[in-house]
Amino acid sequence: MEFLLSLIIALILVLHIYFVWLEMFAWTTHGKKTFKGLSDEFFVKTKAMAANQGLYNGFLVAGLVWSFLIEDLQWAENIAIFFLGCIAVAGIYGGLTAQKSIFYVQGAPAIIAIVLILTM
Numbered sequence: 001m002e003f004l005l006s007l008i009i010a011l012i013l014v015l016h017i018y019f020v021w022l023e024m025f026a027w028t029t030h031g032k033k034t035f036k037g038l039s040d041e042f043f044v045k046t047k048a049m050a051a052n053q054g055l056y057n058g059f060l061v062a063g064l065v066w067s068f069l070i071e072d073l074q075w076a077e078n079i080a081i082f083f084l085g086c087i088a089v090a091g092i093y094g095g096l097t098a099q100k101s102i103f104y105v106q107g108a109p110a111i112i113a114i115v116l117i118l119t120m
Contacts (some may be wrong), residue, residue, distance in 0.1 A: 005116045006068075009080060012109050013064040017055045023054030029053065060087055077117050084110040084117075 022030055027050040043050075044046045063083030070076035091107020 002120070005113065005120065008109060008113045008116065009064060009067070009084070012084070012113060015105070015109075016061045016064070016087070019057040020054045020061060022040055023050040023057065025054075027051065046094075081114055081117055084114050088114065 001047065021036065027047050028040075031043050031050065032038070060083055063079060063086075067076050067080035067083065070079060088107050088110040091103050091105070091110060094102075095107055096101025
């Protein structure tokens with residue numbers, strides 16, 4: 001079970017590394033391919049906003065990496081729960097306000113990881 005939990009958290013971490021890259025460094029190129037149907041002008045005008053979002057995703061990545069580096073299991077779980085909780089809230093909010101798929105890509109995996117931590 002611990003391996004499965006670590007795998008899920010690692011996948012969430014990698015996904016958020018992708019978000020950092022997309023939002024901070026590839027918004028006007030790959031962002032257009034990811035969010036089809038939006039104008040080129042939109043990506044130019046929102047580049048700074050997307051980079052800011054990417055920075056926040058970077059903080060989430062740092063927190064999840066930190067949770068893997070802590071030797072005390074209880075402390076590591078608490079840190080993981082905090083950062084996964086932030087991701088879950090962002091996923092729920094994004095799913096309700098922007099696109100439903102955000103919940104399934106971001107919120108649901110974080111919630112699953114939290115449930116696994118709390119039931120272990």
